[in-house]
Amino acid sequence: MAGILIIAHAPLATALRDCVAHIYGGLPARIGALDVLPDSDPAKVVAEANSEIERLREENGALVLTDMFGATPSNIAARLATVPNVRVLAGVNLPMLVRAVCYRACELDTLVDKALAGASKGVQTIGPATPPPATNDCGCAPTPCAEAACEAASGKFKPAGA
Template sequence: MGKELEILLLTHGDWGKYIIDAGKMIVGNVDRVSQISLNPADTFEEFYEKVENKVSEMKEGSLIITDIFGGTTTNVAAKLSLSYKINIISGLNAPLLFEALLNIDSINEDSVLDSIVEEGRDSCKNILKELRKMTK
Protein backbone atom coordinates (compact mmCIF):
# COMPACT_ATOMS: atom_id res chain seq x y z
CA MET A 1 0.00 0.00 0.00
CA GLY A 2 1.33 3.46 -0.92
CA LYS A 3 1.56 6.57 1.16
CA GLU A 4 -1.66 7.98 2.56
CA LEU A 5 -2.77 11.60 2.44
CA GLU A 6 -1.79 13.59 5.51
CA ILE A 7 -2.65 16.83 7.26
CA LEU A 8 0.08 19.14 8.51
CA LEU A 9 -0.77 21.98 10.89
CA LEU A 10 1.45 25.07 10.90
CA THR A 11 0.80 27.31 13.90
CA HIS A 12 2.40 30.11 15.84
CA GLY A 13 3.55 28.43 19.05
CA ASP A 14 2.27 25.08 20.28
CA TRP A 15 -1.40 25.57 19.40
CA GLY A 16 -1.17 22.78 16.83
CA LYS A 17 -0.21 20.25 19.52
CA TYR A 18 -3.23 21.16 21.62
CA ILE A 19 -5.76 21.09 18.81
CA ILE A 20 -4.48 17.64 17.76
CA ASP A 21 -5.07 16.47 21.35
CA ALA A 22 -8.62 17.85 21.16
CA GLY A 23 -9.07 15.98 17.89
CA LYS A 24 -8.19 12.72 19.63
CA MET A 25 -11.00 13.31 22.12
CA ILE A 26 -13.63 14.24 19.53
CA VAL A 27 -12.77 12.46 16.28
CA GLY A 28 -10.58 9.61 17.49
CA ASN A 29 -7.85 8.65 15.05
CA VAL A 30 -5.46 11.50 14.31
CA ASP A 31 -2.49 9.37 13.23
CA ARG A 32 -2.20 11.13 9.89
CA VAL A 33 -2.05 14.62 11.40
CA SER A 34 1.18 16.28 12.46
CA GLN A 35 2.18 19.80 13.36
CA ILE A 36 5.12 22.13 13.24
CA SER A 37 5.28 25.07 15.59
CA LEU A 38 6.66 28.43 14.57
CA ASN A 39 8.61 29.63 17.59
CA PRO A 40 9.64 33.25 18.33
CA ALA A 41 13.32 32.47 17.74
CA ASP A 42 12.71 30.87 14.29
CA THR A 43 13.71 32.84 11.22
CA PHE A 44 11.61 32.48 8.08
CA GLU A 45 14.37 30.36 6.53
CA GLU A 46 14.66 28.06 9.56
CA PHE A 47 10.90 27.51 9.70
CA TYR A 48 10.76 27.00 5.92
CA GLU A 49 13.46 24.32 6.17
CA LYS A 50 11.64 22.47 8.97
CA VAL A 51 8.37 22.51 7.04
CA GLU A 52 10.01 21.53 3.75
CA ASN A 53 11.62 18.51 5.39
CA LYS A 54 8.15 17.29 6.39
CA VAL A 55 6.36 18.25 3.16
CA SER A 56 8.98 16.46 1.05
CA GLU A 57 7.91 13.20 2.75
CA MET A 58 4.16 13.76 2.37
CA LYS A 59 2.02 12.26 -0.39
CA GLU A 60 1.09 14.63 -3.21
CA GLY A 61 -2.31 16.21 -2.57
CA SER A 62 -1.87 16.24 1.21
CA LEU A 63 -3.16 19.24 3.14
CA ILE A 64 -1.45 21.98 5.11
CA ILE A 65 -3.70 23.95 7.46
CA THR A 66 -2.25 27.22 8.75
CA ASP A 67 -3.45 29.43 11.55
CA ILE A 68 -3.25 32.99 10.18
CA PHE A 69 -3.77 34.11 6.60
CA GLY A 70 -0.89 36.36 5.61
CA GLY A 71 1.27 35.18 8.52
CA THR A 72 4.58 33.37 8.33
CA THR A 73 2.93 29.95 8.59
CA THR A 74 0.81 30.63 5.51
CA ASN A 75 3.61 32.35 3.62
CA VAL A 76 5.89 29.34 4.12
CA ALA A 77 3.16 26.95 2.94
CA ALA A 78 2.43 29.12 -0.10
CA LYS A 79 6.12 29.22 -1.04
CA LEU A 80 6.35 25.44 -0.71
CA SER A 81 3.34 25.02 -3.00
CA LEU A 82 5.54 26.29 -5.83
CA SER A 83 7.69 23.15 -5.51
CA TYR A 84 5.30 20.56 -4.03
CA LYS A 85 1.80 19.47 -4.99
CA ILE A 86 0.07 20.30 -1.70
CA ASN A 87 -3.22 21.87 -0.71
CA ILE A 88 -3.36 24.75 1.76
CA ILE A 89 -6.18 26.11 3.91
CA SER A 90 -5.71 29.03 6.28
CA GLY A 91 -7.83 29.85 9.32
CA LEU A 92 -7.40 26.80 11.52
CA ASN A 93 -10.15 26.14 14.03
CA ALA A 94 -11.34 22.93 15.66
CA PRO A 95 -14.42 22.23 13.47
CA LEU A 96 -12.35 22.89 10.35
CA LEU A 97 -9.72 20.37 11.47
CA PHE A 98 -12.35 17.81 12.46
CA GLU A 99 -14.03 18.13 9.04
CA ALA A 100 -10.65 17.62 7.39
CA LEU A 101 -10.02 14.53 9.53
CA LEU A 102 -13.40 13.06 8.67
CA ASN A 103 -12.61 13.53 4.96
CA ILE A 104 -8.87 12.83 5.04
CA ASP A 105 -8.92 10.38 2.13
CA SER A 106 -10.50 13.02 -0.14
CA ILE A 107 -8.61 16.17 0.93
CA ASN A 108 -7.08 16.49 -2.51
CA GLU A 109 -10.49 17.26 -4.10
CA ASP A 110 -11.55 20.90 -4.53
CA SER A 111 -15.15 20.24 -3.47
CA VAL A 112 -13.97 18.60 -0.24
CA LEU A 113 -11.55 21.45 0.46
CA ASP A 114 -14.40 23.90 -0.09
CA SER A 115 -16.61 22.00 2.39
CA ILE A 116 -13.79 21.99 4.96
CA VAL A 117 -13.42 25.77 4.64
CA GLU A 118 -17.20 26.19 4.85
CA GLU A 119 -17.36 24.11 8.05
CA GLY A 120 -14.66 26.27 9.63
CA ARG A 121 -16.44 29.45 8.58
CA ASP A 122 -19.89 28.23 9.70
CA SER A 123 -18.61 27.26 13.14
CA CYS A 124 -17.96 30.87 14.09
CA LYS A 125 -21.08 32.20 15.79
CA ASN A 126 -22.21 35.11 17.92
CA ILE A 127 -23.85 32.88 20.53
CA LEU A 128 -26.11 35.48 22.14
CA LYS A 129 -27.41 36.52 18.73
CA GLU A 130 -28.04 32.85 17.85
CA LEU A 131 -29.90 32.33 21.12
CA ARG A 132 -32.04 35.40 20.50
CA LYS A 133 -33.02 33.98 17.08
CA MET A 134 -34.13 30.76 18.75
CA THR A 135 -36.38 32.51 21.25
CA LYS A 136 -38.26 34.60 18.68
Protein backbone atom coordinates in the same frame (compact mmCIF):
# COMPACT_ATOMS: atom_id res chain seq x y z
CA MET B 1 -5.81 9.71 2.12
CA ALA B 2 -4.38 13.22 2.31
CA GLY B 3 -1.88 14.10 4.97
CA ILE B 4 -2.56 17.20 7.06
CA LEU B 5 0.07 19.60 8.36
CA ILE B 6 -0.85 22.40 10.77
CA ILE B 7 1.57 25.34 10.84
CA ALA B 8 0.76 28.00 13.44
CA HIS B 9 2.06 30.29 16.13
CA ALA B 10 3.26 28.21 19.10
CA PRO B 11 1.54 26.38 20.76
CA LEU B 12 -1.55 26.46 18.52
CA ALA B 13 -0.48 23.82 15.97
CA THR B 14 0.27 21.24 18.65
CA ALA B 15 -2.87 22.19 20.58
CA LEU B 16 -5.08 21.68 17.52
CA ARG B 17 -3.42 18.33 16.79
CA ASP B 18 -3.99 17.31 20.43
CA CYS B 19 -7.66 18.31 20.13
CA VAL B 20 -8.03 15.97 17.15
CA ALA B 21 -6.44 13.17 19.18
CA HIS B 22 -8.90 13.90 21.99
CA ILE B 23 -11.92 13.92 19.66
CA TYR B 24 -10.91 10.71 17.88
CA GLY B 25 -9.63 8.85 20.93
CA GLY B 26 -6.13 8.82 19.44
CA LEU B 27 -4.27 10.68 16.74
CA PRO B 28 -5.24 9.60 13.22
CA ALA B 29 -2.28 8.82 10.94
CA ARG B 30 -0.58 11.45 8.81
CA ILE B 31 -1.40 14.54 10.87
CA GLY B 32 1.52 16.78 11.76
CA ALA B 33 1.99 20.00 13.68
CA LEU B 34 4.64 22.65 13.34
CA ASP B 35 4.69 25.34 16.02
CA VAL B 36 6.45 28.54 14.98
CA LEU B 37 8.18 30.21 17.92
CA PRO B 38 8.78 33.98 18.06
CA ASP B 39 12.53 33.51 17.56
CA SER B 40 12.30 30.77 14.92
CA ASP B 41 14.55 31.08 11.88
CA PRO B 42 12.02 31.10 9.00
CA ALA B 43 14.46 29.37 6.62
CA LYS B 44 14.89 26.47 9.09
CA VAL B 45 11.14 26.23 9.61
CA VAL B 46 10.55 26.16 5.83
CA ALA B 47 13.02 23.26 5.57
CA GLU B 48 11.27 21.46 8.43
CA ALA B 49 7.87 22.10 6.80
CA ASN B 50 9.09 20.64 3.49
CA SER B 51 10.37 17.59 5.32
CA GLU B 52 7.03 17.17 7.12
CA ILE B 53 5.09 17.44 3.85
CA GLU B 54 7.21 14.68 2.33
CA ARG B 55 6.56 12.52 5.40
CA LEU B 56 2.80 13.20 5.53
CA ARG B 57 1.81 13.41 1.86
CA GLU B 58 -0.27 10.51 0.60
CA GLU B 59 -1.61 9.44 -2.79
CA ASN B 60 -4.10 12.31 -2.94
CA GLY B 61 -1.66 14.88 -1.58
CA ALA B 62 -1.52 17.00 1.53
CA LEU B 63 -3.43 19.86 3.08
CA VAL B 64 -1.59 22.55 5.02
CA LEU B 65 -3.61 24.55 7.52
CA THR B 66 -2.20 27.74 8.98
CA ASP B 67 -3.54 30.21 11.48
CA MET B 68 -3.44 33.83 10.34
CA PHE B 69 -2.97 34.99 6.77
CA GLY B 70 0.08 37.22 6.35
CA ALA B 71 1.83 36.19 9.57
CA THR B 72 5.09 34.22 9.70
CA PRO B 73 3.44 30.75 9.90
CA SER B 74 1.25 31.65 6.92
CA ASN B 75 4.25 32.88 4.95
CA ILE B 76 6.05 29.62 5.69
CA ALA B 77 2.98 27.61 4.67
CA ALA B 78 2.68 29.63 1.45
CA ARG B 79 6.05 28.22 0.36
CA LEU B 80 4.46 24.77 0.35
CA ALA B 81 1.68 25.84 -2.03
CA THR B 82 4.05 25.34 -4.97
CA VAL B 83 4.64 21.68 -4.08
CA PRO B 84 2.60 19.37 -6.35
CA ASN B 85 -0.62 18.06 -4.75
CA VAL B 86 -0.38 20.38 -1.76
CA ARG B 87 -3.06 22.93 -0.88
CA VAL B 88 -2.74 25.62 1.79
CA LEU B 89 -5.58 27.23 3.76
CA ALA B 90 -5.26 30.09 6.24
CA GLY B 91 -7.60 30.74 9.17
CA VAL B 92 -7.53 27.27 10.71
CA ASN B 93 -10.01 26.60 13.47
CA LEU B 94 -11.07 23.36 15.11
CA PRO B 95 -14.19 22.84 12.95
CA MET B 96 -12.03 23.27 9.81
CA LEU B 97 -9.52 20.74 11.09
CA VAL B 98 -12.13 18.18 12.15
CA ARG B 99 -13.88 18.49 8.78
CA ALA B 100 -10.52 18.07 7.02
CA VAL B 101 -9.80 14.91 9.00
CA CYS B 102 -13.26 13.53 8.18
CA TYR B 103 -12.96 14.15 4.44
CA ARG B 104 -9.28 13.51 3.77
CA ALA B 105 -10.02 10.43 1.69
CA CYS B 106 -11.63 12.74 -0.91
CA GLU B 107 -9.93 14.29 -3.88
CA LEU B 108 -7.77 17.21 -2.71
CA ASP B 109 -9.93 19.98 -4.18
CA THR B 110 -13.04 18.48 -2.57
CA LEU B 111 -11.16 18.24 0.72
CA VAL B 112 -10.34 21.96 0.48
CA ASP B 113 -14.02 22.79 -0.12
CA LYS B 114 -15.13 20.65 2.84
CA ALA B 115 -12.51 22.17 5.16
CA LEU B 116 -13.52 25.70 4.18
CA ALA B 117 -17.18 24.86 4.77
CA GLY B 118 -16.33 23.46 8.20
CA ALA B 119 -14.45 26.62 9.09
CA SER B 120 -17.26 28.97 8.15
CA LYS B 121 -20.12 26.82 9.48
CA GLY B 122 -18.23 26.41 12.75
CA VAL B 123 -18.46 30.13 13.46
CA GLN B 124 -21.82 30.77 15.10
CA THR B 125 -23.37 33.31 17.43
CA ILE B 126 -24.50 31.76 20.68
CA GLY B 127 -26.82 33.79 22.84
CA PRO B 128 -30.40 34.72 23.61
CA ALA B 129 -31.12 35.59 19.96
CA THR B 130 -29.89 32.20 18.76
CA PRO B 131 -32.72 29.76 18.07
CA PRO B 132 -32.38 26.70 20.28
CA PRO B 133 -31.25 23.49 18.59
CA ALA B 134 -33.98 21.09 17.53
CA THR B 135 -34.91 18.57 20.21
CA ASN B 136 -36.59 15.21 20.46
CA ASP B 137 -39.78 14.49 22.42
CA CYS B 138 -37.70 14.12 25.56
CA GLY B 139 -35.95 17.49 25.08
CA CYS B 140 -32.59 16.05 24.01
CA ALA B 141 -30.67 17.43 21.05
CA PRO B 142 -31.00 15.11 18.02
CA THR B 143 -27.64 13.35 18.20
CA PRO B 144 -27.15 9.60 18.58
CA CYS B 145 -25.50 9.98 21.99
CA ALA B 146 -28.15 12.36 23.30
CA GLU B 147 -30.96 10.19 21.97
CA ALA B 148 -29.48 7.12 23.64
CA ALA B 149 -29.08 9.01 26.93
CA CYS B 150 -32.66 10.27 26.67
CA GLU B 151 -34.02 6.78 26.02
CA ALA B 152 -31.96 5.33 28.87
CA ALA B 153 -33.22 8.03 31.25
CA SER B 154 -36.86 7.47 30.22
CA GLY B 155 -36.56 3.72 30.59
CA LYS B 156 -37.27 3.11 26.89
CA PHE B 157 -33.75 1.76 26.38
CA LYS B 158 -31.69 -0.49 28.59
CA PRO B 159 -27.92 -0.13 28.11
CA ALA B 160 -25.93 -3.35 27.73
CA GLY B 161 -25.13 -4.87 31.11
CA ALA B 162 -27.96 -3.04 32.89
